[in-house]
Amino acid sequence: MSLIRRILMGLLLAAAGLGFSSPGWADHGPAGHGSQDVSYKPDVTFTLRTSIADGKLVFIGDRGEIANQVNPDLKVPEGAVVQINLINGDGATHDIAVPDFKAHSDQISGKNAATAIVFRAAKNGTFEYLCTLPGHKAAGMVGKVVVGEPSTEAQVQAPQIAHDPAQVGTPVGKRGPQKVTVDLLTTEIEGRLGDSSTYRFWTFNNKVPGPFVRVRVGDTVTLNISNAKDSTHIHSIDLHAVTGPGGGAAVTQVPPGQTKSFTFKANHVGLFVYHCATPMVAQHITNGMYGMILVEPEGGLPKVDREFYVMQGELYTAERHGASGLQEFSLEKLLAENPEHVMFNGSMDALTKVYHMESNVGDTVRIFFGVGGPNLTSSFHIIGEVFDKVYDQASLTSKPLTDVQTTLVPPGGATMVELKTDYPGRYLLVDHALSRVEKGVAGFLTVKGKADHTIFHSDEAIDPNSGH
Template identity: 70%
Template sequence: MRTFLLYIFTFCTLVGLGAPAFAEHPDNSADVKYVPDVVFTLRTDIADGKLVYISEAGPTKGQVNPEMRVAEGAVVQINILNGDGALHDFAIPEFDVKSDQIGGKGSATAVVFRANKSGTFEYLCTLPGHKAAGMFGKLIVGDPQETTASNFPDLSKNPSEVGEPVGKREAKEVTFDLETTEVEGRLSDGASYKFWTFNNTVPGPMMRVRVGDTVNINMKNSIESAHIHSIDLHAVTGPGGGAAVTQAAPGHTKSFSFKAMAPGLYVYHCATPMVAQHITNGMYGMILVEPEGGLSPVDREYYVMQGELYTAQRHGSSGLQEFSLDKLLDERPEHMMFNGSMDALSATHTMESDVGETVRIFFGVGGPNLVSSFHVIGEIFDRVYDQASLTSPPLTDVQTTLVPPGGATMVEFDTEYPGKYILVDHALSRAEKGLVGILTVNGDADAEIFETEEAVDHASGH
C-alpha cells in the first residue's frame, strides 16, 4: 500500500496535481493494485454556454462530458484540471468518490478508486448549480445492459399545455375524461420509474374552467393498473373533494359533477390510501377556475408543478428506481423535479419569451411533503397571486414566494432582458436532485437595464 501511495503522490507531483482523494470503500483499501489500470484527465471549461468537463487525453480526447468506460474491478484514477478559473470539484456518489475543490485556472486534483461494481454511474460537480449548468456525465463499469431514454416513454408534462382561456364566455357545462395509469417512464437518461399518472403525464392535465361552470369528471382506472385510484380536487365543495365517490378498481369508471364556486388555482391529486404514495408516484395536477370575465391577457402562459420521488437507489443511479416507503415516511426524497422528470424544463420542453412580453406561470406543488420557495434567477415577479387567490390584490415586486405542498400560486412578470433564466426552489440543494427549469428570453439587450464587459457565468443562470 505504501508503494502504491508513493507512486500516486509521485505522479501527482510530476503533473502538478494535489494529493488524490481516495474513496472510502471496503474494496479501496489494502488490496488495490500498485498502478492504476486506467487514467482519465478532465479539464473544467465552458462550451456552448455550459459548464463542462472536457477530456484531455486518450480515446475520449476532446469530448465534452465524456462517457468513461472501465472494466469491472479496475483501479481508476481521474485527474481534474481547472481550465476556466471557477471553483469546482468532481464526484461519483455511487462509489463514495469526491475530490477536493479546485479554484483558479491551472489548479488540479485527482481521485483514485476501485470500480468494484458493474453499471452506469453519474459523475458530477457538486457545487450548487454546476450540475444544472452542465457539469455531469457517465462512468460505465463493465458491460451493463444499456438503459437509455429511448427505452422508456416520456411522461413529462409540456408546460405550454395550459388549456383554453375562458375569456368572456358565460358559465356552461364542461366535461373532463381522465384515465389513471401505472407505467414505467423516463426519469433521466438511463433511469426510469414506475409512475402512477392521470392521462399518462406527470403532472396530469391542467383543467381550465370558469366560476359558475358545472364540471363533469369521468375517471377511469386502466384495466392494466394494479391499484385502486381516485381523484380529490381542491376546487370541489363536496365529500373528499370527489375522492369519496371515485375510488375506482382497475377497469372501472367513477363519475361526479360539481359547481365551480370560487375562482382560484387549485391542486388535484389521488386520495387513495396511502395517499402520500399515490401523490409522490405522480398523481397530481391543477385545475384553474377563472373569475367571471377571465384572466387578463398575457403573451405567454406556462404550467409548472414541483414533485418529489423517494427511491431506494441514490440520485444519479441508472436503471429502474424503486419506491422506498422508509424514505417517504422520513421525508427524504432522492429526486426532485419540475413536470415529471429531471430535465423536463431544462432539456425536454422549451419555455421561451421575447423581450417586452409578459409571462404568467401557474405554479403548484404536488409534493407530497416539501414546501417550495419558488424563484426565477435574474427576474423579479411583478405580480404574485399569493396562495393562488385570484380575488385578492396581488403582491408586487416579489423575489421568492412560498408554496406549500398541495398549494399553488400564479406569478406574472415582464421579460425585459435576453438570457437564460433558471427556475428553482430556493432551497438550492434541491437543484442538485433535478429541480431546475430554464426560461429562455430572446431579443436585443438594453444597456440601461444591464451592462457588463465580463464573461457570463452560466452556472448562475444568467
Template identity: 70%
Template sequence: MKALLMVAALCGMVGFGTPAFAEHPESSSDVKYVPDVTFTLRTDIADGRLVYVSEKGPTKGEVNPDLRVEEGAVVQINIVNGDGALHDFAVPDFEVKSDEISGKGSATAIVFKANKDGTFEYLCTLPGHKAAGMVGKLIVGDPKEQAGAQEKDLSKDPHDVGEPVGDRGPKNVTVDLETTEVVGRVSDGSSYKFWTFNNTVPGPMIRVRVGDTVTVNMKNSEESSHIHSVDFHAVTGPGGGAAVTQAAPGQAKSFSFKALTPGLYVYHCATPMVAQHITNGMYGMILVEPEGGLSEVDREFYVMQGELYTAQRHGSAGLQEFSLDKMLDERPEHMMFNGAMDALTATHKMESDVGDNVRIFFGVGGPNLVSSFHVIGEIFDKVYDQASLTSAPLTDVQTTLVPPGGATMVEFVTEYPGKYILVDHALSRAEKGLVGILKVNGEADPEIFESSELVDENSGH
C-alpha cells in the same frame, strides 16, 4: 495485499498516489486487482462549465466522456487537476470515491471491479460541482441493454395550459381522466413506474370558469394494479370527489360539481396510501378563472414540482424502485419539475421575447416538501399568494413559498435576454434534478444590465 501493493506502486510511479479501492482482497486466488483498463481524466473549465476532459485513448479530448468497460473488468481511473480548484471523483454505484485534490498538476486515482452491467454515473461530489458540469457515464457491458434508456417520456409540456375562458358565461364542462401505471423516463438511463392521470406527470391542466358545472369522468385503466381516485381541491363536496371515485382496475366513476370559488387548485389521487399515489405522479392543477377571465399576457406556462422516493440513490441507472421508508422519512432521492429531471432544461423549451409579460401557473404536488419558488435573475412583478385570484397580488417579490398541495400564480416582464433558471431556493434540491430554464430572446438593453465579462450561462445551476 500483494496485488494491491503492486497497483499502488504503479500509481506512485506515474504520480497518482495511492488509489481508492471499491473492494478488498478475497481469499480466492483468482481475484485480480491489476487494472484491465485505465482511463485518465483532467479537471478543467470549458465554456464556463467545470468538466472532466479525457487525456488518452480513443476518447482523448472529449468532455465528460462515456467510459466503456466490460463487465467484470478491473478499472483504474486517474484524475489530474487541470484547473487548480478543489475536486474529487466518485462512482457511487460501485461505492468508490477518490481523495480530494487541489492545485494544478495534483493527481489521484481509484480502482474498482465493474462487477455489474449497466450505465452508471461518475461525478465530482463537492457541492455544486455536478450541477456545474462535472458528471458523466460509466457504461459496463452492452449499452443497448441498459434499462430506462428508451423509456416513454411522460413529462408534461409546460405550454399545455388549456384555453382561457375569456368573457363567456357559465356552462357545463366535461373532464375525462384516465389513471394509468406506466414505466417512464426519469433521466437518461433511469426510469420509474409512474402512476398518472392521462399518461403525463403532472396530469392535464384543467381550465374552467367560476359558476361552471363540471362533470368529471374518471376511468382506471384495465392494466392498472391498484385502486385510484381523484380529489380536487376546487371541489366543495365529499373528499373533493375522492369519496365517490375509488375505482378498481377497469372501473369508471363520475361526479359533478359547481365551481364556486376562483383560484388555482391542486388535484391528486386520494387512495390510501395517499402520499404514495401522489409521489408516483398522480397530481395536477385546475384553474377556476374569475368572471371575465384573467388578464391577457404574452406567455403562459404550467409548472409543477414533485418528489420521488427510491431505494436506489440519486444518479443510479435502470428501473428505480419505490422506498416506503424514505417517503415516511421525507428523504427524496429525485426532485423534478414536470415529471422528469430534465423536463424543463432539455425536453421542453420555455422561451419568451424581451418585453413579454410572462405568467407561470406553479403548483407543488409533493407530497411532502414546501417549495421556495424563484427564478434566478428575475423579480416577480406580481405574486397571487396562495393562488388567491380575488385578493390583491403581492408586488416585487424575489421568492415565494408554496406548500405541498398548494399553488401560486406569478407574472413578470422579461426585460433582458439570456437564460433564467427556475429553482426551489432550497438549492441543494437542484442537485437532485429540480431545475428549469426560461430562455429570453431579443436585444440587450445596457441600461438594464451591462458587463464586459463573458456571460456564464451555467452560473447558478
C-alpha cells in the same frame, strides 16, 4: 466446503493480493458463485470493502482506480470474466450479488472476513451489484456494473412522462357558464426519469403532472375517472376546487378496469391542486398523481403573451440520486421526508432539456405554479428576475403582491405569478432551498431579443452556468 474449492478460491484471492485475518474460508462460507460456466482466471478484478458513510451502509472501493470511491461504477468489457472481492469492513453481516448474471456470494459477518463472486459479463448494459440482506440496498449498498458501452438509445426507450409546460388549455375568455366534461385515465407506467434512469410512475393521462384543467366560475363540471385495466392499484381524485365529500375522492375509488364519475359546480375562483387520494395517499402523490385545475373569474384572466404550467414534486427512491436503471420506491425515505429527487414537471430535466420555456423581450409571462409534494414546501424563485405580481396562495380574487423575489408554496398549494421579461438571457427557475437544485429541481426560461443596456450592462463575459 470441499477442499478443492477452498484451494481454488484461495488461489483466486491470493492472485488478487488480498490478506485476511480470518482463520480460513471454511469459517466464512464458500466463495461466491453463479450459474455460468466461467474460467477461474478473471479478466477484471475489483475489491470492495463494506463501510458506513454519512450514516449509510455502503461499498467502498478498496484499491486501484476505484480506491475510496463510494459504490463505485465497475466498468468492464463485454464478455469479460469478472471477479468482485468483498471485505467486511464494519463487522455486520453482508453479501454481494449481481442478480442479472446470477452471481451471489455467501454471507460474511466477521470484521475483515471476505468473500468473492466470479461471473462472465455476457451482455452489454448497466447492471446492479448489491447486498441482498433485507434493508441493506435501501440503506445504500448498491452500485453499478457497466458492461461495454451501454447504448444511449436503450437508455431512453422508456416513455416520456414529463408534462409540457406550454400545455395550459384554452382561456375561457368572456363566455358564460357552461357544462364541461373532463375525462381522466389513471395509469402505472415505467417512464423516463433522466437520461439513464426510469421510475414506475402512477399518472393521470400518462403525464406528470396531470392535465391542466381550465374552467370558469359557475361552470358545471362532470369528471369521469377511469383506471387502466393493467393497473395493480385502486386510484381516485381529490380536487381542491370541489365542495363535496373528499373533493370527489369519496366517490371515485376506482378499481383497475373501471370508471367512476361525479359532477360539481365550480363555485370558487382560483388555481387549485388535485391529486389521488387513495391510501396511502402520500405514495400515490409522490409517484406522480397530482395536477392543477384553474377556475377563471367571470370575464376570464387578463390576456398575457405567454403562459406556463409548472409543478414541483418529490421522488423517494431506494437508489441514490444519479443512479442508473429502474429506481425503486422507498417507504422508509418517504416517511422520513428525505427525497432523493426533487423535480419540476415529473423528470430531472423536464424544463432544462426536454421542453423549452421561451419568451421575447417585452413579453408578459404568467406561470401557474403548484406543489404536488407530498411533503416539501417550495420557495419558488427565478434567478435574475423579480415577480411583478404574485397572487399569493393562488387567490385570484385578492389584490396581488407586487415586486416579489421569492414566494412560498406549500404542498397541495399553488400560486400564480406574472413578470415582464425585460432583458435577453437564460433565467433559472429554482426552489430557493438551493440544495434541492442538486436533486434535480431546476428549469430554464430563455428570453430572446435585443439587450437594453440601461437595464443591464457589463463588459464581462456571461457565464451561462452561474447562479447564486
